[in-house]
Structure formats: structure tokens, C-alpha cells
Amino acid sequence: MAINLYEPLKRYFGYDHFRHQQEAIIQRTLKGESSLVIMPTGGGKSICYQLPAILFEGLTLVVSPLISLMQDQIASLRANNIPADSLNSSGTYEDEQRVKEAVTQGHIKLLYVSPERAVSPSFINWIRGQRVAQIAIDESHCVSIWGNDFRPEYARLTELTQHFDKVPLIALTATADTATQADIRTQLNINECRTFVSSFERHNLTLSCLPGTDRFSLIKQFITQRPGASGIIYCLSRRSTEELALKLKQQGINAYFYHAALKPEDRAKIQEDFQYDKIQIICATIAFGMGIDKPNIRWVIHYNLPKNIESYYQEIGRAGRDGLPAEALLFAGYRDMKTLKDFISHSHASQVFKEVQEAKLTRMWEFTQTVSCRTNFILNYFGEYTEKDCGHCDRCLDPPARFDGTIVAQIALSACFRLQQQVTMYTLIDVIRGSTKQDIIQQGYHLIKTYGAGRDIDFKTWCAYFTQLIDQGYLAIDFTQANQLKLTALSMPVLKAQKQVWLSEPQAINLERTKQTKTDHDLSDKDSALFDALSALRRSLADAEQIQAHRVFSNASLIEMARLKPATQAAFSAISGVGEYKLEKYAQPFISLISELTTESERAQQPSNEETREIRAVRPAKKDKPKKINTLDETLNLLNEGLSLNQIAEQRNIKLETVYSHLFNLHLLGKDVSISELISSDDIRVIQEKWHELQQTTSARAIFHALDEQYRYDQINYVLALSQKNS
16 A cells, blocks of 8 residues: 655655655565666755655665765754764774764664675674665666776675565666666566656756867856856866866866866865855866756856766756756867777776767767757667757757858868878868968869868858768777778768758857746846845854854745745744744744834735645644744843843854854844844945845945955855845
């Protein structure tokens, strides 16, 4: 009999509805059956095993590849009052004993371990004595040679799972084509499991691709048009990350680099600063990202060509995890293609593995050159076949105009033939355009019949035409011969005028096409101002707890609050993302702020009847439980008792800057507190002027750096909230 899962979903996670196929997956797990779950990044894979973990009597064991990934998952669970911990190499012997004792006593619901730890004999001997109710294997594509990140330790996981043959196993990944899916089932010995494949389409993510030329100036333009927006720029080499970050810094952009050669403590600090919005942009190798739980990343740029579509889609999936619009921009160049081919050919992997990776790289290149819907290209790659255009990629938003390009193709192919297929694309273009460069004349290339035949077409346009001819198979790049262009079996019919060739006109680069604005929220100006004030309150509460802001509430929850304006506990509990624990912990300050900034007629006093019934079912009355005092009121009470700000910080065991934030928020809420010692009228004027100068940005960080770090964040956040309240 199916179990009603909506009550625990709302109580622990604050959601009223399941996404994708979550409910069916969870019901299957609760019946003791195994599953393979293919769900895009940000699609809600974690709930598929976290919710059963709450309902099971025993322990859920989660195999996860990165410490940072474990830590983020654990922090999210604890934010919902769900007990979780990990065993990893960063802990001490005392930490390990503490965690093991907590597991033995039944005080932990989810235990995260690395694949290396999971297959160690000592761990297996210990875990066999525990009451394991479920095993979850995250990033399960790592088990397959067909996956984009094969790891030998994952292939040994049956050494663990064979001891729990009656325990349901759930394997999860964001990216796996049909071949990888089959291999995961085989390698984990779960051939009888059911495979759940959710749609890979991310409707809030706009995909764009540009040629690999003039990259820095375009990236600078892109970032400048999106002030304060968090983003990641993926680079192929460590050197590139450092050079690009330095160039961006020289332009006044808050960017840092990240790669595996940095000291562990430096990597941890950079990652933490990015997650806490102290760093706006990270220039990184692929060593960065898998463990990043940061919902408000607005864009991802690939400075170089990714090695395969799986990697690309996993990496761009880190943008827009809050469900708001986000962008993915990819630069594609021939040099990147050659470099990646060299990586594969010079590796010590087996020949089979090399062939697999070369085939995947070729498909990645074809994606960059397609003139049809990019999203459909990816969906088809993963076995989700569709013909309807997505409407959120550059090919759909700005469809290229097509024309009969047979004569253009004949000029290009003829020049290639007459130069004996021994020159690169750029040399061919120089010849076709009639260049008088010294090397062209010395080689005698100016003597061929097609010299200058295409001088009326500019260089960049010829590059675009050649790229399409390569994409359509009329020319091929010989990477083993210094990128020389070669004719193919399709070339001769074109040269003999037996086949028509269709090409697309190159398009002007439109970096503002999907530029993020406040209208992305679909909020009115007044509601947007309320959203900004709620964001400032969230930041204050997060700072007080020294946690990331989204762990208080997501942007999606704040948008719903700004739209619905809940004025009671019941109405607030109906907001998506408000579970039982967060309702008790955070509702009052948010309700107070909403009441302060809105009129009574605007506010939602009660949810609908259907919502009320659901809330009552989810939140049964609790007896003898003292009401919690919210953090702002606690500071106000101590202030009224005559304690100094330093004494309040010491008694509450919080930072002095956090007490400052509390006073500012209390003042915004109309409480009788003085802030004259924290900020002067001149300070307010200077910050407001900079706010207007930066086009009324909502980023305190942008103002902080623009004012040469002369003002504290609590002062800036106060002025932001005050300005938005009065605007």
C-alpha cells in the first residue's frame, strides 16, 4: 500500500508537491526495491533518498565523491533539523569515534562516506554491524567507463553492497546517456532495478555558444552587463584560471582563481567566500563545482571547450539552481579541440576508453556547431527525443537565416583541393580573400585559380562558413597534421555541382539577450522592493548563525513571500520551503517585516481552505513545548535590560557585527532603538549616492568594493533596506 509522503515532505522540507518522479522513486525505495535515478542538476535528486531516510528506522548510508559535497548536504539537512554526519579524511580520530558512537546509538539518520572509505575492509567490518536501511550512491556515473568521470573506487562498490543484498539501493546521477545507464546497472549489480529518467531540460537556463575568438573582451562585456551576479568561468588549464582572474581584477571585477594545485586550506577559503557571496566570480578548472551548493549562481561561462556533453551539462547545471533565469555561455575554438584530443591520446588509459572519450569529444564539438536547437541536441544525446524547439537557446531566440551556399562551398573546397589539402582553415581564408601576406606569396599560393575569389566576404564570416562546412561533413580537420583541412567523400559532388549546400548567415553577438533583471521575478516594483528587504533580513539572520543565506530560505521562497505577503503563522507556513523547523525558527521576524512594509489589505491573513487542511495535517498541535523567541527580540530584550552591545555579543556568543545587524533590522521594523553610534547621516548619504551610481544594485558586495571597503556590510545592508523601503 502506498504511503502518504506529503506530510513528511512539508514537515521536513517545506514543499507541498513533488517534482519530476520523486514520489514514485521514494515509494519504490520504501517497498525495499532498488532504483537508478537520472535527474538533472538542481532537479531534486537528494530528496529521493533523504525523505526515505527520515521514514526508515535504521541508517541511510550515502556514498559521495567529495568532502565539500558531503558538507553541503549535511548542512542542508541540519538546517531542516535532520541529523546527518560524515566519515571522511578531514576528521580526527576523535571525530570518527564520536560519529560511530552516534550511529550505533541511532542518533544519525544519514551517514555520508567517500567511495574509498566505503570499500575499505575496516569500514565494511564496522558497518555490517549497524542497522543499514538504505544505500544511496551519488554521482553514480563515476562507476562506468562510459561516464564522464570514471573512478576505480566506484567500480568496487559491490564489495560493500554485497553485504546488504536485502537493502534497497538507489544510484543517482545528473548525466548519463543510455550506454552509461546500462553500465551503471551492470557494475552495481542492480540489473533488476527500475530506471527513472527525468527530463534533462532546464527551462530557466539559456544556452549560447560563440567562436573562440576575442574571448576576454566579450567576457568583460558580459559581466559588466550583469553587475553583482555570481558566476563561474571554467578554463582548461590552471594557468588560464590565474591569468583570466588577474585580468578581470585589473578591470575592477571581484574575481579569484581556483585549481587543484592550490593548498587545501586556500581552496576551502575561496570556495567558502564564493558561497557566502564575498567573491563574485570564480575562474576555475573542473576541480571546482561538484561540491558547490550555491543556488544563486546566475551564469556559467566555458572559456574553453568541455571534454564531453556530460561534463558540459553537469557544469552549466550549477547555474540557476534556485529556479530563476540563468545563462550558460560557451566559447568553442579549434585549438581547444586539438588540446583535448592530445590529452586523450597521451593518456595511459586503455584503447577502448580512449575511443569512447574521442567519440564523446566529437559529439561535443558537433553541439557547438549545430544550427538547430541546442537544447534538443542535448536532450537527444541523453535519449530524450523531441522535435519542438526549446525557446531558450541562442539558436531558438535568434534563428540564423539560411541561404544557398553552394558557390561559397565550391570556392572553399576548390581552394582546399588546389592547395593539396595541406593548409589550415585560416591560411585557406587568407588565400580565398586574396591576402598579400609574405608567407602567402612565398609559398606561391597566390597563383592558384581561386586566389581572391572570396575577397568580398570578410574574414570572420568566412570562419563561420568554414565551421558549418566542417559541421556538415564537407571538410574535416586533421588534428594529427597541424589542423590541416581535408576533403571528404561528400566534397566531390559539391565541386561537380551535383549537390546543393545550405549555409547560415553568421549573427551579431547579442550578450544582452537574456540579461538578468528584477523582472525575472515577475514581481511588481513594489513587491521587488519587499523582496529586497526580505533578502536583507535573511542575510542578517544568516550572518547571526554564520550560515549561508539560502539555508534560511531560498530566493524562490522569498519571491513567494513578496508576492503573497503572509501575515500569520498559518499563511507563512503555506510558503514553499517553509517546513516545521523553519516555521518555528524564522517566521516571526519575516512576518513582522512584511507587516511593517505593507498595508493590511495587501497581506495574506490566511491560506486557502485546501492549504489550511494540509497545514493542520502536517503540523499537529504540540503539547508543553515552549515558544521560541526570535533572535532579534532576544537582542532587543537584552538591550532593554541595559546591556551594552559588547555584553550582548558576549552573552549570546555571537559576533559584535551581528549585534549591529540586529539593531539595524530592529530600527527598520520601527522598534525604539538608536543607531546613531553605528552610522551617521553622512555615511547614509555616501552609501546612497554609490547605490544610485551603481544603478540601484541589490548587491552589498558591489557597494562594499566600490567604496574601497570603507564601510561595514551591516551599514551597507541597512542603507540598502532603507533606500528600497523609501523608493
